[in-house]
Amino acid sequence: MKIALDVMGGDFAPQNPLLGAIGALQAYPDITLLLVGDRDQIAEEFWRHGGRQFIDRVEFVHTTQVVAMDDQAIESVRQKRDSSISRCVRLVKEGKADALVSAGHTGAVVAAATILLRTLPGIPRAGIATVIPTEHKRFLLIDSGANIDSDPTHLLGYAIMGSIYSRELLHVANPCVGLLSIGTEDAKGNELTKQAFKLLAQAGLNFSGNVEGHDLFENPVDVVVCDGFVGNVVLKTAESIAKAVMHWLRSELGRNPIRMLGAYLARGAFLSVKQKASYEEYGGALLLGINGTCIIAHGASTPKAIGNAIRIAREAVTQNVNNRIIQEMRRHCEAESENTAASRA
């Protein structure tokens, strides 16, 4: 399996993508990586970090441009045709790679993938599916920022795709889907969620109705469906507050020697929560609904996070997630038209 890695993307590029690549090459003997970026710069660093042992399993793909974090997403696709992001996407389009991984400008990755690869049949919009850890389980948040100002049919697509992801990649037998809203009663929400509620209730999903912000971590369902604006705000708030609580606790623990001793004795517990709550353990988010496999990694990705993103790309390809989405959407459309025919008869 060939995976294209955007080596120029992310806050710590090219080092972290390259170190992540080495980790993934070690862990998954069946993958080949296409390392996409400025060849001179990245090859030298790759060899320096000990990449030479994998010389048969990497190819360098030279590009001359990089999408900056303040570039406009859609403009970047048009104006930087030789960016590492666009090149990764084209490698997938041309069948030279089975999947791509980028920790670069999220909007640019979404735009390039949508414009160059298009969405799968029956899917109106792609959505970013992010796995979020809680104490006892993980849940999937979709969309966490691909598509702003979504409409109800987009949310229906997310629900169907999210269920497939949860089943195939997270191994949940009958994933329970919730619609993120501001009250659990059916009629609570904004115009978007009220309309989406009706669609989701009729879609043959294991739909548990509306879920609220406090259900996310206290009583999580398997798949949480929402508009990309809301999902992005929730995701970033969640990341930030978990970090803030731990940081706050650390300052309190440092206030006197007895607390410091206590913290030292209990350090395993802190480490364990920090580790389990860290996005690094979960790596990249799958951009679901694209005709291709595209993983969006966190901008601040560590080598471990990049390695995990590559793992997810590999799993998504192996499990053939896209084919399952196409089949499920076809089934859904057939059921829809049967219902329409029946109601007309």
Next chain:
Amino acid sequence: MKIALDVMGGDFAPQNPLLGAIGALQAYPDITLLLVGDRDQIAEEFWRHGGRQFIDRVEFVHTTQVVAMDDQAIESVRQKRDSSISRCVRLVKEGKADALVSAGHTGAVVAAATILLRTLPGIPRAGIATVIPTEHKRFLLIDSGANIDSDPTHLLGYAIMGSIYSRELLHVANPCVGLLSIGTEDAKGNELTKQAFKLLAQAGLNFSGNVEGHDLFENPVDVVVCDGFVGNVVLKTAESIAKAVMHWLRSELGRNPIRMLGAYLARGAFLSVKQKASYEEYGGALLLGINGTCIIAHGASTPKAIGNAIRIAREAVTQNVNNRIIQEMRRHCEAESENTAASRA
């Protein structure tokens, strides 16, 4: 000063409102409380909890109905005209109370206040202003759920009102206002925030542009402005995840005797974070923009939280927050029409 307290509202009514009332009567010698609810039931319990010492500073207002949590908000105002919520609001309308506090059905309180008291001149919609604690400061989130599917002018009103609240009640000299969005660049966001951005930038506020989810707790501004749907999801997510992290940590700390000893030695740190992060310390949220003073307390309010909600009601009346809003809106409208005239000339 007279404050109407909905004794029937909240998950632990009437006990917690009554205990909160006693605490507030002790703490603030200048207030009189109108205890609104089923008189037989609440009077007996009030005396039992030692309320008799305040016999001169309480009045019981008998009502026969209670808004249930699954009642429709607007319907509840029309159909339960003698509910404790509607009665509290009418006491303010009739000038018999200076402010009201309720931990009952939030939607019903918003609906009753909006229908019966109306909004202040120049304010298109009321917004719930919630104070949220972070490690080093507090910030104000407005709207945290009064008004769903808001438009840009509503957000402008929130920004102006939030600045006044922050200055007058939280004593921030020149409050910095941020617009909750999904990227810090001006052009990032959904249709609502993009339009609101322009209005906020021209309003003569100390506007710092877009803020993202991770700025909320890591790099907070003083006032965060957003649509009520988004604000409600963020607030509930934030409450839930802080609790979840602490809970998670507790289970990890209990895994072996050494960690348990460590946790015991460091218990002061945990307690301190728990206390500072708790909504109880901050009490109720002010429904800003209503022609009257209305405090919405958390459904799960403890007696302490109710006491704090009463404190906020008292401060809002003392600081004359509503008059300041009216003046500020008048100034804003005048500036607007001068600008329009100037651009026409």
